[in-house]
Amino acid sequence: MKYLLExxxxxxxxxxxxxxxxxSLGLQSGQSLAITGQSGGGKTTLLSIIGLLQQATYGTVIIAGHDTGGLGPHDLTALRANYFGFVFQRTRLVHSLTALENVMVPAWLTRQGKSAAVRAQELLSRFGMEQRLHYRPQELSIGQLRRVALARALLLRPQVILADEPTNDLDPAIAAEVADSLLEICKEGKGLILVTHDPALAARADVNFYLQQGCLTKQGRI
Structure with missing residues (x-):
């Protein structure tokens, strides 16, 4: 069985x-996984290790069949930038930049040009933000901020999206829209891993895991 990551x-x-x-877990092409569990139980830490933002004390993270354990800082940075899209619990947008400029940040860091700018506008339009391209974060609602963060995560066409509490603090209608956008990614053959306390969102994932006292248990679909 071929995995996007293990x-x-x-x-x-x-x-x-x-x-x-x-x-241990594996993510296949076109698959969505949800990880639930109590607050402070290590879910965000696990997501950070999967996304190569933190290093495990023991064990192995395999990306596209390759063990990442022997990679140096430069290779890890390149792999993170090109393979993963991150949707953080706090959007981590730059307040001095517009919505469009915030989406463009990954392209600037990887020195990509005009095609990325076109895609950034297309993504924001796809998420109903075409009238807010030049608004700054402080001028946007929570739901709009989440959409900008999601567009930023998708900009470089990553193979895997890692989303930490993407519907937290959203009203049900906006939460459903964000969930729809995330799960739509899987139809393109991408992979999605969600950390969430939202049972409605977790129930829509293909596979559910529960993290308790540091141990991960596969639950199947809720």
């Missing part, structure tokens, strides 16, 4: 405290 026997420790214990 996590094998990953553990994470901070000093004497063990946050994750022997966590």
């Amino acid at each position: 996590v094998r026997q990953v553990s994470k420790c901070y000093g004497e405290e063990r946050i994750l214990t022997d966590v």
Whole structure:
């Protein structure tokens, strides 16, 4: 079976405290996974390890069949930029930039040009933001901020989207729109991993995992 990514026997420790214990999962093309569990249980830490933002204490993260354990900082940065799209719990938009400019940040970091600018506008239009291209974050609602963050995550056509609480603090209608946009990605053969407390969102994923006391349990579909 071919995976977009695999996590094998990953553990994470901070000093004497063990946050994750022997966590394993695999993500296939076109598949969505949801990870639920109590607050402070290590879900965000696991997502960060999967996305190569943190290093596991033990275990292996395999991306497109390649073990990432031996990669240096430059290669890890390039892999993160080109393989993953991140939707953070807090949108992490730059307040001095417009919505369009915020979406363009990944393209600037990877030195991509006009084609990325066209795609940025197309993505914002797709999410109903065509009238807000030149608005700054402080001029946008929470739902609009989430849409800008999602467009930014999709800009470079990543193979895998990692989303941390993407519908948190949204009203049900806007939460459903954000969920629709995320799950639509899988129809293009991409992969999606969600960390969420939203049972309605988790129920729409192909596979559900529950993280409790550092251990991951596969639950199938809720």
